[in-house]
Every structure is written in C-alpha cells, then in structure tokens.
Amino acid sequence: MNKQGLLVVVSGFSGAGKGTAMKRLLEKYNTYALSVSATTRAPREGEQDGREYFFKTVQMFEEMIANDELVEYAQYVANYYGTPKAYVEEQLAAGKNVILEIEIQGALKIKQKFPDAVLLFVVPPSAAVLRERLIGRGTENLDVIEARLKRAAEEAEGVEAYDYIVVNDNLEDCVEDINEIIKSEQKRVAKNLTLINNIKDELKSFAEGE
C-alpha cells in the first residue's frame, strides 16, 4: 500500500535523548531505517566509523559536497554534518521510513526539498533535566556543554517549522508516540492515492459489468 517510505526528521536539544529513542524505535519495529551521517567531528569514545557516523576529514567532507553526495549538510558547533544521499534513496525505495537524526538547519533544508517529510522535535521535560543529562553523559567538557546549551536555546527558536513535538520523559512512551505519529502520517489521503484510485477503478468495472 505505502510503497515509498516516509522521510522522518528527528531533531531536538542535544541531550534530549533522541539517540536512545531512535535506537529503541529501530529495535522494536522493522519499518524504519536510520541514516548514518557523515561528520568532521572527532569520534567520541565507543563510537565506530560507519555505525554512529562516517568520520571524515574536512577535505573529504567538502569533496562529498562538491560531488553532490549529500541530501543536506550543515555546520554545527564548528563541525560539518551531512546526510549521505545513496542510503536514503535506497531505503525509501525499499519502503522503509528513513530517520534522519539531524539539527535544525538540515531539517529545514529537508522540508524544502521533500515537503512530505515529517519533522519531529524531541524535547526533555525541562531545561534542568537537559542540563543534568548533558553533564551526566560525561562525554564533553564544560565548554562544549555550554556551547550546546546555548545552541539548544537557539534551536528552540526554529521549532515552529516542525510538525510534532515529542516529550522524552519516559523512553518507551516517547518511542510509542513517534511510531503512532508515523503510522498516522502514512494514512494521509495524499499517501494513499494509488489505493483509492484502484478501488475507484474496480467500482467502475463492477458498474460496467452490470
């Protein structure tokens, strides 16, 4: 029925827990594919090339831009981040809902290029929880945390461009909310015109047969 999958953009304040939520969503449902971005930032401990990100030098990244290999890209806290095109196209064609876990500049570009994309913004229950989560993660020094909190405040400015807000208080609830939203989006009339037209054609042939 829904041959082509949906493009799902997931943004949210750094530390809102969207990474964990996406992992859980993919574990629970096989209807999703997670796009792995390219970035020029250094790998964090435990991150693997090709799993969390494709880690690139600035020169390699700029070559990807020049060769039109990215669906979108942006600069965030002094690094490049971008979505490789090939995987997204291949998975959408295979009927998967492709998740792009990207920041707001990229999200806006995606909405422009693909008006059918669904934009989700994941928020923590409060700013205090966000700060605690960032400090608790222990992967960044305080300067970087401060830069991210400042950026978080800026990102809240663009939230009107998104289609849905998802509060991540409880992980399982958050994952279920996201899956429900996507399931509803798949039921939009515009996404099901082939089905509707087939039924119309069949009805017509019934009428002609009588």
Ligand code: 5GP
């Ligand atoms: P982090 O360094 O914490 O992994 O990611 C920093 C920010 O970059 C996050 O908001 C993340 O969602 C965003 N990001 C990751 N990949 C991409 C991408 O391919 N494109 C864009 N525009 N943002 C990305």
